[in-house]
Amino acid sequence: MKKNFFILTFITIFFLYACLGNIIDNENDQFYPKIPEELNNETIMQAFYWEMGTGDYLKNYPEEEKLWRLLAQKAPELSEVGITALWLPPANKAMNGIYDVGYATYDLCDLGEFNQKGTIRTKYGTKKELESAIAALHDEGIKVYYDAVLNHRMGADRTEKVRLSSQSPDKPNEEISAWTVFNFPGRNNKYSEMKWNWQHFDSVDENLFEGKSWDWTFYMDNDYLMGADVDYENLEVQKDVTDWGKWIINDIDFDGFRLDAAKHIDYRFINSWIDDIQNNTDKDVFFVGEAWIEDVSELARFLDTVDNEDLKVFDFPLRSFFVDMIDGADLRNLEYVGLINIDGYKDKAVTFVDNHDTNRDEDEKAGILRRKYQSYAYILTREHGTPVVFWKDYYIWGMKEELDKLLLARKYFAYGPGYEVDNNDEDVYSYVRAGLPDVEGDGLVLMISDGESRKITTKSINSRQPNTTFYDFTGHIAERVTTDESGYGDFKVIMSENEGWSVWVPLVE
The missing domain is CATH 1.20.5 (Single alpha-helices involved in coiled-coils or other helix-helix interfaces)
Structure with missing residues (x-):
């Protein structure tokens, strides 16, 4: 008993x-504000990194070898913390089959369906697995963006004789054997009947073909990048690549594109390609170009040159300042740096801290090693720009727990007009989001430091919310702050690399 x-x-x-x-x-x-669904902040995750599924990464994270399946499994948890879109790696068959990250484009129409380059699946899985992942992500309200590598082709099926232009730097007017014949024998004309030959390209290895000229790229004297350089003045090429883009959106069900090496592609084609896709779907398709330009005025000029209202770009100038922050920089400049702070371009900026190019083992690119959370805190609380979180930071470098706090702060509190603070200094930067007028409990006060003393710095800041009690959503500061009738309060941040970021949000009881 x-x-x-x-x-x-x-x-x-x-x-x-x-x-x-x-x-x-x-x-x-x-305690989480009820944000109207149509006003929810957009937040992208780059869902891959260069070394994914190789070496020690494969040993330690074997599930990443089947990325499409993994993304379907991760969909609920990513949606929960506020990820609204995934940037996928190039999903098509590339030159080195399952060993290729995807940037050596072979066949855009083979998404892991045909036996080509020694494999049916790509590095990330099969077409069927890809489509299942997209459906699972859509079920959780997450959009999916395709990494479109359109500048070049590699891994041709055979060579052909091609005469070079007199302008070719190596062998002017000579005849060479060029790897320019793409027959795609495994696909047998499915999705596209077009076969590619030298007439669809301008050059290989910077050797311009006879009768060809460089396309109208942003830097016309620096058109060539790698492989067989696609000729976007060729009408057959224009039609085939445009039809492919429509197929990716309407049939495969992607929601947008990241355009690789955008400054090397004919800007007239980029403009028309975006319009053709946008005008042939019911979706509001997302387009972001990778134009690696660190001068902000030049990056703005690139956007002006393409002249398409739907095109955004990665904010490389802002990321350059994050690099400067590694060893200390004047944080007052965070009010001015990057495309994100240029009037007329603020909402064209896609902000990031690191990606597959800036953090890569084989090239000894260590990326941003210090004050990385401060950088993420900045992009995830900003009024303008669309921020990107890097998979390698989130899942591999052990930043998930702290990034989740910043992601949730963005999802629930980073709303309303943004205001710079008038008492920012070299070592402490603060920024205010005033909150939405008809929502209770949103808005925030961001504080970032680059100090090392571990002392607490206090700043009198106008939160734009009178008589409101705030708490540090990151948990770095335990005490609460109550503002006066004018909205001012004494907000705090720790002078520390490891805890030098605080996001103060209203306490609703």
Whole structure:
């Protein structure tokens, strides 16, 4: 009897504790503001990195070898923290089959469906797995963006004789054997009947073909990048690549594109390609160009040159300042740096801290090693720009726990007009989001430091929310701050590389 009594008592206590836990969880949920769905912040995750599925990464993270399946599994947790879109790696068959990250484009129409380059699947999986992943992500409200590598082709099926232009730097007017014949034998004309030959390209290895000229790229004297350089003045090429883009959006069900090496592609084609795709779908397609230009005026000029209102670009000038922050920089400049702070271009900026190019083992590109959370805090709380979180930072470098706090701060609190703070200094930067007028409990005060003393710095800041109690959503500062009737409060941040960021949000009880 005693044994049964103790068992019954234990079960009862466990049940009551579980119920109490659920009540507490539900009570905590009320502290998150109710943001209208149409106003939810957009946040992208780059869902791959250069070394994914290779070497020690494959040993330590074997699930990444089947990325499309993994993304379907991760969809609920990513949606929960506020990820609204995934930037996928190039999903088409590339020159080196399953060993290729995807940037050596072979066949855009083979998404892991045909036996080409020694494999049916790509490095990331099969076409069927890709489509299943897209469906699972869409079920969780997450959009999916395709990494379109359109500048060049590599891994041709055979060579052909081609005469070079007199302008070719190596062998003017000579005849060479060029790897320019792409027959795609495994696909057997499915999705596209076009076969590629030298007439569809301008050059290989910077050797311009006879009768060809460089396309109208942003830097016309620096058109060539790699492989067989695609000729976008060729009408057959224009039609084939445009038809492919429509197919990716309307049939495969992607929601947007990242345009690789955009400054090497004919800007007239980029403009018309975007319009043709946007005008042939019911979706509001997302387009971001990778134009690696670190001078902000030049990056703005690139956008002006393409002249398409739907095109955004990665904010490389802002990322350059994050590099400067590694060893200390004047944080007052965060008010001015990057495309994100240029009037007329602020919403054209896609902001990031690191990506597959800036953090890469084989090239000894270490990326941003210090004050990385400060950089993420900046892009994730900003009024303008679309921020990107890097998979390698989130899942591989162990930043998930702290990044989740910043992601949730963006999802629930980073709303309303943004205001610079007038008492920023060299070592502490602050920024205010005033909140939405009809939403209770949103808005925030961001503070970033680059100090090392571990002392706490206090700043009197106008939160734009009078008589409101705030708490540090990151948990770095334990005490609360209550603002006066004008909205001012004494907000704090730790002078520390490891804890030098605080996001103060309203406490709603």
